[in-house]
Amino acid sequence: MSGMSDAVPAAPARPDRSSVQRRSSLRLFMDARYTRTDFHDGISRYGASLIGAVAPLADVTMVISDEAQLPMLPPGIPWIKVSDPTSAAEPFLARQLNPHHPDVVFSPMQTFGSAGREYGLILTLHDLIYYQHRTPPRDLPEPVRLLWRMFHLAYWPQRLVLDRADAVATVSRTSQRLMRRHRLTSREIRVVGNAPQPVDTPRDPQQSPDRTLVYMGSFMDYKNVEDLVRGMAALPEYTLHLLSRITPVREAELRDLAESAGVRQESIVFHRGVSDERYVELLRRATALVTLSRSEGYGLPVAEAMSQGTPVVLSDLEIFREIGGQDGEAARFVALDGQAAVAWPARVRELEDPTVFEVASRAAVSQAGTFSWEASARALVRLAEEVAARRSRRRRRSG
Structure with a gap:
């Protein structure tokens, strides 16, 4: 299914019986x-x-x-x-x-x-x-x-x-x-x-984010990670963190693609799986969570990012409109029209304006609260x- 998380979790919390x-x-x-x-x-x-x-x-x-x-x-x-x-x-x-x-x-x-x-x-x-x-x-x-x-x-x-x-x-x-x-x-x-899992306190929307981006999900073909990698050539001062577990063969494919696209080696970090704590830490510092998937059933990492107050840059799918809300608020959408590798870095650049980021961060928390x-x-x-x-x-x- 879609929204696969490779974080190592604690057992899910049970709701307070007094509220039932x-x-x-x-x-x-x-x-x-x-x-x-x-x-x-x-x-x-x-x-x-x-x-x-x-x-x-x-x-x-x-x-x-x-x-x-x-x-x-x-x-x-x-x-x-x-x-x-x-x-x-x-x-x-x-x-x-x-x-x-x-x-x-x-x-x-x-x-x-x-x-x-x-x-x-x-x-x-x-x-x-x-x-x-x-x-x-x-x-x-x-x-x-x-x-x-x-x-x-x-x-x-x-x-x-x-x-x-x-x-x-x-x-x-x-x-x-x-x-x-x-x-x-x-x-x-x-x-x-x-x-998403409940979040006690989202990130401070007025604090400037790091020039980092987060991707959480599988590396299957329909996830279209290739366009994320190609797009990093237009964001040389950013680092893309690929968090999920990945086979050595698939990692080598993406590294070769990055090199051929002119992406700096330091711009892409393969974590090969992270703990829950590390996942949240990276989300709360990042400028955005990014995904250009061609199909999803839900997109759990999108909701997880928004619940922390992290804006999202997404492929323009019906499901992402359902989860991410309106364009320009919590989420920014990119058409899968062959130009996605060029378009998505421009949506990230919009979040460099502190006022735009603050509005997007607050909207992200509000939208995540609907689930x-x-x-x-x-x-x-x-x-x-x-x-x-x-x-x-x-x-x-x-x-």
């Missing part, structure tokens, strides 16, 4: 088997953060496949251990869950075994990126890469997957519209949004209650 007005009696099982054991990527962070926010609102049980996942998950929540989501037992996962009698099971992915289930099921599809950009992640085994490509050659395999659920969740209104446009499911589609895990948790619990109620009515009618 109503607690559902719903027995909601939440699939945490996609939680990483070393650092959160996008799916892992989404699932863990949502679990922490839902726990005060419902009777939550986490479904894990490895006890090493527990340090990355909110503490104090009951859990059960089942098979790994990539195992041959996945199609028959219900045999392991049915004895626990959940009312509803929520999965942050759509690949969830459902044969013989006796509970409500909510599956999540984050985006439709791989229908437009069918190159799979490079670290997957070749047989999996082949299946990945075949799956995304047509929409009907996804329809079969999603229609196994009682309802489908997605992380943004943009993804919701695309799913409806392509008729990916006959089930109801609700937004259970992504969100929260608490709101997402309430949306999920409402949907799960509706799913449980519909199933209960059907049972009464049938018996």
